[in-house]
Amino acid sequence: MTMRSVKTTLALVVSMAAAMLVSSMAAPQRQAAPATGNDxxxxxxxxxxxxxxxxxxxxxxxxxxxxxxxxxxxxxxxxxxxxxxxxxxxxxxxxxxxxxxxxxxxxxxxxxxxxxxxxxxxxxxxxxxxxxxxxxxxxxxxxxxxxxxxxxxxxxxxxxxxxxxxxxxxxxxxxxxxxxxxxxxxxxxxxxxxxxxxxxxxxxxxxxxxxxxxxxxxxxxxxxxxxxxxxxxxxxxxxxxxxxxxxxxxxxxxxxxxxxxxxxxxxxxxxxxxxxxxxxxxxxxxxxxxxxxxxxxxxxxxxxxxxxxxxxxxxxxxxxxxxxxxxxxxxxxxxxxxxxxxxxxxxxxxxxxxxxxxxxxxxxxxxxxxxxxxPKLVATVTGSEATFWQRGEHFYLSDTDCDAHGVYLEYKLNGETTRLENYNGCGTTRHWNESFVEGQAIGLRACVDVQFGWDRCSLWRRTKT
Structure with missing residues (x-):
């Protein structure tokens, strides 16, 4: 099994465990107070x-x-x-x-x-x-x-x-x-x-x-x-x-x-x-x-x-x-x-x-x-910056740290996750021009591919195509 496969499997296990823990600890939602009051x-x-x-x-x-x-x-x-x-x-x-x-x-x-x-x-x-x-x-x-x-x-x-x-x-x-x-x-x-x-x-x-x-x-x-x-x-x-x-x-x-x-x-x-x-x-x-x-x-x-x-x-x-x-x-x-x-x-x-x-x-x-x-959505983490331009569906991925690690972005669309990579080195940027149906929800995150360790990723950021 490759290191990337190991990391993917471990990440899935951790994600499932975290979801179960959050579900068991969830508190009931508090209702908003009525929009009244004279004081x-x-x-x-x-x-x-x-x-x-x-x-x-x-x-x-x-x-x-x-x-x-x-x-x-x-x-x-x-x-x-x-x-x-x-x-x-x-x-x-x-x-x-x-x-x-x-x-x-x-x-x-x-x-x-x-x-x-x-x-x-x-x-x-x-x-x-x-x-x-x-x-x-x-x-x-x-x-x-x-x-x-x-x-x-x-x-x-x-x-x-x-x-x-x-x-x-x-x-x-x-x-x-x-x-x-x-x-x-x-x-x-x-x-x-x-x-x-x-x-x-x-x-x-x-x-x-x-x-x-x-x-x-x-x-x-x-x-x-x-x-x-x-x-x-x-x-x-x-x-x-x-x-x-x-x-x-x-x-x-x-x-x-x-x-x-x-x-x-x-x-x-x-x-x-x-x-x-x-x-x-x-x-x-x-x-x-x-x-x-x-x-x-x-x-x-x-x-x-x-x-x-x-x-x-x-x-x-x-x-x-x-x-x-x-x-x-x-x-x-x-x-x-x-x-x-x-x-x-x-x-x-x-x-x-x-x-x-x-x-x-x-x-x-x-x-x-x-x-x-x-006009765009930006996701950043130390070493990686991903940008999605809604007008024209352009993706940009920049390697912002000279740390010998490659970078990638992931976007979620229609329930599927797509990965785009940049292994060209420090200071480089790659560009992709996609074509999506307008008005769809899309998620974006930037990641660093850390060899022999856990990848470093930003939080998911969301917008529409």
Whole structure:
């Protein structure tokens, strides 16, 4: 019998014994507590076991929200808000946020407070990356509560490590020193955007995220929409950033449709589903296009308005772009469970959890959420890294350690396990291009073939073809 056969037989015996032991020790499942209660303090204290939203430990996607939170103004403010409504809504979903892109946060202190409130009210621990810790005063027409405005990214620390962050300024159409109008950096601190590169400890991949706020029509921001879209893309994809996913969103202060119902240039360039070369997927467009086409699709976009003023335009967006296997051209990722969070839904969540709710909305802007999926699955163990790209069914297997051991990957599909090997030595990578029926469950693990010893393998990681 060969050493590989011996190892395979022993592994099967150990696996069967472990399964019997786990079965004999299994405890009965605990039922979730009913979704009721009038005491917020009690409800929040038990949030990790009460059957409400849990942390997202799925490596396939990132649960993302975006909202202009209007400085978290109190109910009795000159321009009132009830910002906790949105957090109550988050708590009643399947997963709490992995990422929350916020605009119009006052300063570092307010960001820290919001992150602490999310930690207290939701499953998970949160922290923020801010554009400007102390923005300059802007004398808001809404009074002191909105005098200081900047942007931030709130992230769940159990999932992400912050690698680096930096800022850039949105453009507005202004008179230059030569007296000629053109697009250059706006002067308001509220339009300083923030980007951050994260390492996803669950998916084991890097991604870059941006929270943006473009200038208003009063500052001639919409005239620079093309420049702002191009710069957002360039900043998200710049050296030291980029990654498997590139996500940005925020308050753009303009919509996507002209008065004649044709799409504006900045939007057709950005939206990959419209053939835009920047290849971003607009979460809400994706949702509408799955159900409608033509004029009905545009009516769906209008129905998903985000600003509660004037003609109620859709000016808040969530865009995502993915890395693509075997090509330098980016692609539009799979986006699921998209929604615009209505004020009624957030009010109902507050009332459900606390027994009462004010008549004030959580913001003047409605939030957008989506599950943004990674384009690939990665399994790693010391010495071996296996990657499966869903688009095109590509497998890559790298030997990452100069230890004289070969490496292999295994994938499970339709009840069968297939092994692919790389014995070409340290630093080498092998590639296989398979063809699978879409939508099937597939498991992947990376292993090191240890001569005269037990093979070293990663845990199984799962996705769909």
């Amino acid at each position: 917020p303090a009690v409800a929040m204290a038990t949030h990790e076991t009460d059957g409400y939203a849990r942390v997202n430990d799925n490596p396939r996607f990132v649960q993302t929200y975006v909202n202009n939170i209007e400085n978290m103004v109190p109910i009795d403010s000159q321009c009132p808000g009830d910002w906790r409504d949105l957090l109550y809504y988050m708590r009643l979903q399947k997963y709490t946020p992995d990422l929350f892109l916020v605009q119009q946060i006052s300063d570092q202190s307010q960001l820290d407070y919001l992150a602490s409130q999310m930690t207290n009210m939701l499953a998970g621990t949160y922290r923020g990356a801010i554009a400007l810790s102390s923005p300059e005063r802007m004398n808001s027409p809404c009074g002191p509560d909105k005098d200081y405005q900047t942007n931030a990214i709130i992230y769940r620390t159990g999932r992400f490590d912050l690698v680096r962050k930096s800022t850039w300024q949105s453009d507005a159409h202004q008179v230059g020193s030569n007296g000629v109008r053109r697009c250059f950096n706006n002067t308001q601190d509220r339009t300083v955007n923030v980007r951050a590169r994260f390492y996803d400890k669950i998916s084991r991949m890097y991604l870059t995220v941006g929270s943006v706020h473009w200038p208003t029509g009063g500052m001639n921001g919409p005239k620079c929409a093309n420049e702002n879209a191009n710069e957002a893309n360039a900043r998200i994809n710049a050296a030291g950033y980029g990654g498997a996913l590139r996500i940005y969103g925020g308050d753009l202060n303009l919509d996507e449709l002209r008065s004649d119902s044709t799409y504006k240039t900045w939007y057709t360039r950005t939206n990959g589903d419209l053939g835009g070369e920047l290849s971003y997927r607009d979460a809400i467009y994706d949702d509408c296009s799955e159900r409608y086409s033509g004029d009905a699709l545009k009516d769906c976009l209008r129905a998903n308005w985000t600003f509660n003023g004037g003609s109620k335009p859709r000016i808040d967006f969530l865009f995502a772009q993915e890395d693509r296997c075997c090509s330098s051209t980016p692609a539009t990722p799979f986006v699921g469970t998209e929604a615009t969070v209505t004020f009624n839904a957030a009010d109902a969540a507050d009332k459900h959890l606390t027994g009462t709710d004010s008549e004030v909305n959580y913001s003047q802007h409605r939030s957008v959420l989506a599950r943004i999926h990674y």
